[in-house]
Amino acid sequence: MTVDICACGAPRRPGGSDCRECHRKTVKRYRERQARHRQVQDQLIENLTVNNRDTREKFEARCKTRFVVVLAGPGEEVDDFAGMVASFHPMGMLTVVDTDGRSHSVPLHKVKEDIGRKNYGISQ
Numbered sequence: 001m002t003v004d005i006c007a008c009g010a011p012r013r014p015g016g017s018d019c020r021e022c023h024r025k026t027v028k029r030y031r032e033r034q035a036r037h038r039q040v041q042d043q044l045i046e047n048l049t050v051n052n053r054d055t056r057e058k059f060e061a062r063c064k065t066r067f068v069v070v071l072a073g074p075g076e077e078v079d080d081f082a083g084m085v086a087s088f089h090p091m092g093m094l095t096v097v098d099t100d101g102r103s104h105s106v107p108l109h110k111v112k113e114d115i116g117r118k119n120y121g122i123s124q
């Protein structure tokens with residue numbers, strides 16, 4: 001005869017290997033672990049994308065989205081390019097990833113919100 005008793009001594013759930021109470025605790029532990037895992041991931045993303053709060057706030061005051069156009073300064077060899085801001089660094093420096101996946105260090109003042117994003121590679 002099988003003993004329908006959970007490890008804790010309470011009757012098992014019908015068809016279950018533990019009682020209602022233990023099952024509830026197991027589910028709760030599982031959910032807590034999931035939540036912790038998500039939190040760690042969020043923090044990682046936060047660390048990767050938001051390094052410097054001061055620079056980020058200055059950027060957000062200028063641009064509503066992360067999609068930007070980087071304007072080449074006068075006499076510079078590089079062309080303007082469109083990209084996405086990947087991280088914020090102290091002293092108003094940004095890392096912008098262009099449509100080819102290359103990253104560039106760009107000072108905040110050379111970045112402009114990419115209003116006509118449809119004209120650039122990202123969505124093409």
Ligand SMILES: [Zn+2]
Pocket residue numbers: 006007008009010018019020021022023
């Ligand atoms: Zn139990």
